[in-house]
Amino acid sequence: MSEPIVKLEQVSFSYPAVEGRPHTALKDVTLEVEEGSFVAVLGHNGCGKSTLAKHMNAILLPLGGKVWVAGMDTADESRWLDVHRTVGMVFQNPDNQIVANVVEEDVAFAPENLGVPSPEIRRRVDEALEIVGMSKYARHAPHRLSGGQKQRVAIAGVIAMQPRCIVMDEPTAMLDPVGREEVLKTIRRLNREQHTTVVLITHHMDEAAMADRLVVMDHGEVIADGTPRTVFQKVELLRSVGLTVPDTVELLYELRQAGLDLPLDALSVEECAQAICGCLRSN
Amino acid sequence: MLKDITLGQFFPGTSLVHRLDPRTKLLCVVLYIAALFTAAGWVSYAVVFALLAVAVGISRIGVKALLRGMKPVVVILVFTGALNLFYTQTGTELVHLGFLHITTGGLERAFFMVTRILMLISGTFLLTYTTSPIALTDGLEHLLGPLKLLKVPVHDLAMMMSIALRFIPTLIEETDKIMSAQKARGADFEGGSLLDKARAMVPLMVPLFVSAFRRADELATAMECRCYHGGEGRTRLKQLRFQAADWAVLALFVALLALIVVLKLRFRV
Numbered sequence A: 001m002s003e004p005i006v007k008l009e010q011v012s013f014s015y016p017a018v019e020g021r022p023h024t025a026l027k028d029v030t031l032e033v034e035e036g037s038f039v040a041v042l043g044h045n046g047c048g049k050s051t052l053a054k055h056m057n058a059i060l061l062p063l064g065g066k067v068w069v070a071g072m073d074t075a076d077e078s079r080w081l082d083v084h085r086t087v088g089m090v091f092q093n094p095d096n097q098i099v100a101n102v103v104e105e106d107v108a109f110a111p112e113n114l115g116v117p118s119p120e121i122r123r124r125v126d127e128a129l130e131i132v133g134m135s136k137y138a139r140h141a142p143h144r145l146s147g148g149q150k151q152r153v154a155i156a157g158v159i160a161m162q163p164r165c166i167v168m169d170e171p172t173a174m175l176d177p178v179g180r181e182e183v184l185k186t187i188r189r190l191n192r193e194q195h196t197t198v199v200l201i202t203h204h205m206d207e208a209a210m211a212d213r214l215v216v217m218d219h220g221e222v223i224a225d226g227t228p229r230t231v232f233q234k235v236e237l238l239r240s241v242g243l244t245v246p247d248t249v250e251l252l253y254e255l256r257q258a259g260l261d262l263p264l265d266a267l268s269v270e271e272c273a274q275a276i277c278g279c280l281r282s283n
Numbered sequence B: 001m002l003k004d005i006t007l008g009q010f011f012p013g014t015s016l017v018h019r020l021d022p023r024t025k026l027l028c029v030v031l032y033i034a035a036l037f038t039a040a041g042w043v044s045y046a047v048v049f050a051l052l053a054v055a056v057g058i059s060r061i062g063v064k065a066l067l068r069g070m071k072p073v074v075v076i077l078v079f080t081g082a083l084n085l086f087y088t089q090t091g092t093e094l095v096h097l098g099f100l101h102i103t104t105g106g107l108e109r110a111f112f113m114v115t116r117i118l119m120l121i122s123g124t125f126l127l128t129y130t131t132s133p134i135a136l137t138d139g140l141e142h143l144l145g146p147l148k149l150l151k152v153p154v155h156d157l158a159m160m161m162s163i164a165l166r167f168i169p170t171l172i173e174e175t176d177k178i179m180s181a182q183k184a185r186g187a188d189f190e191g192g193s194l195l196d197k198a199r200a201m202v203p204l205m206v207p208l209f210v211s212a213f214r215r216a217d218e219l220a221t222a223m224e225c226r227c228y229h230g231g232e233g234r235t236r237l238k239q240l241r242f243q244a245a246d247w248a249v250l251a252l253f254v255a256l257l258a259l260i261v262v263l264k265l266r267f268r269v
């Protein structure tokens, strides 16, 4: 198998304590992200998701363990620029990641920093805006756009850098349902059509269910890792760390508790309905 | 009230004024200001004013938009006008009200001073209205380029300025939001004495500053993630290029300054 794009080896990290003991944010996290995959990271507030994300492109350096990005040790300062350009990052608040007053100028920011020649920047900007469906707004001022549009501009800004992997830290947390749907569609397309590796940090079950792989965190540790189907079957475990499961799984779980013989691995409403119908028929 | 702040606002367009190279426009504004401060009489003022009027006309910005930007300086205008009106005591006396004497000289001086400020502001506003902040800082960075030899961090200053301009609308929006929130809880920003007004600003400034610092921190991280590492080896989406029109306009403004200087030295008009 090819080398993983991001590899964490027993990473631990704690923030410097303001008062009292230092706060441990990551404990012995070992994780490999395969090139081209779509990984969701799930966990409740303060469990260390953002800290994990910041380790994936050398914004934070592990206090214990190692992080490798495309074979580069993130502790090696001379490789930081390469690490940044390999793993792009999208944050929660689009307002705080947009640098320029014009959409296309903002999207051009990363390639400009990389010293890409002007005609090539033009090409990349147009392509990135096309991918996120914002070509029409190239000459607009970002502060006049809706939240979902701003976040798509921010994503285009990272795409234009042509990273191999994009880590998104709750990119939909500040958006309304419409904006959220736009952004999720963009993310899915990015992974399916552009074959960009995506790490999506979220605390929405339905967003996590879109991924190929689901990593669940609690108190700085990875407590479950697998396909969404298998992970969501661990209903008790998820509930014990304060997470809910998708409604369909919840329903099947409750029916099972009531004594019905049902599988738990139905994520879509159709699958769930079929499972229940099948069960009723066989009774 | 916050809607009046037009500083750094940009009205996109395709007029000749919009299309000029930002360096040209910056240099022209410098020449224009120099001409304005050299102007010594009616003829000179009329010449400078004519040029301004033509530029405004071509830009299609509209006099209304320009005047809207003047609102914050009305106080300064009135003050300057009054000061010059009452303290200049030359020419023949027109009005005598107690200790106030208004003379023809005072009237003329007050008119020139107020006109000068108005034209100064109009000229600079025309620049910011027709030039995107990115282009503006880009132009500034190029023009100040030679200072790099003196170890002046020109690129960093330009970047700081462009980010400041980028965040003006965001912070205004945020101020509005905080104000509404405080008003909903009974805060009063309009009434009361000057001291009351200042006091009412405290609960506004504190959250604004806290949030501005948080934004700055997040923006710095985001910029680093997008490979920002200073001005070294940086390329631009739009390379600045001087066109024939730029040279022509520049020549026109140099001629303007020369004319005003000659008018002043030779004819004192």
Ligand SMILES: Nc1ncnc2c1ncn2[C@@H]1O[C@H](COP(=O)(O)OP(=O)(O)OP(=O)(O)O)[C@@H](O)[C@H]1O
Residues within 6 Å of the ligand: A015, A016, A023, A024, A025, A043, A044, A045, A046, A047, A048, A049, A050, A051, A052, A203
């Ligand atoms: N800059 C910091 N200084 C000190 N402690 C911090 C800092 N940032 C985060 N922490 C602490 O580290 C822990 C993990 O934070 P992190 O931001 O990684 O959580 P998260 O899973 O992203 O949470 P959320 O869902 O709220 O974004 C939290 O308990 C938090 O209080």
Ligand SMILES: [Mg+2]
Residues within 6 Å of the ligand: A049, A050, A051, A169, A170
């Ligand atoms: Mg977080």
